[in-house]
Amino acid sequence: MAGRLFLRGFSRATLHQLRSSGAGRPLHRAVTTERGIPTDDEQATGLERRALQALKQGKDPYSILKPKSYAGTKEDPHIVPCIGNKRLVGCLCEEDNTAIVWFWLHEGDAQRCPSCGSHYKLVHHELPK
Numbered sequence: 813m814a815g816r817l818f819l820r821g822f823s824r825a826t827l828h829q830l831r832s833s834g835a836g837r838p839l840h841r842a843v844t845t846e847r848g849i850p851t852d853d854e855q856a857t858g859l860e861r862r863a864l865q866a867l868k869q870g871k872d873p874y875s876i877l878k879p880k881s882y883a884g885t886k887e888d889p890h891i892v893p894c895i896g897n898k899r900l901v902g903c904l905c906e907e908d909n910t911a912i913v914w915f916w917l918h919e920g921d922a923q924r925c926p927s928c929g930s931h932y933k934l935v936h937h938e939l940p941k
């Protein structure tokens with residue numbers, strides 16, 4: 813009888829202590845920080861971390877974001893990033909065309925597509941280190 817009372821009192825006191833100290837929390841709460849679930853910035857590593865840091869600075873070194881659209885005129889040519897001094901460009905001259913017009917775009921002034929006349933300009937792109 814005394815053993816039962818002691819055991820019951822001990823278990824209530826122990827449960828109260830565990831709850832007040834936070835040790836009785838579920839496992840998924842115990843492994844996270846006190847602020848809650850870690851954000852992508854806090855848990856990203858390697859290439860993902862470098863890409864997130866670059867996006868914060870307004871850069872897109874891995875072309876993750878949707879490319880900006882250009883009018884294709886002489887004043888607003890299509891910008892083609894390149895790590896070399898020339899790049900093969902495919903122009904889908906009209907929206908419903910089934911054939912792509914391929915041509916080499918060289919460094920320097922904007923060039924025109926031989927079929928539709930849209931302007932393209934090669935811009936040097938530096939790869940992230």
Ligand SMILES: [Zn+2]
Nearest residue numbers: 903905925928
């Ligand atoms: Zn074209």
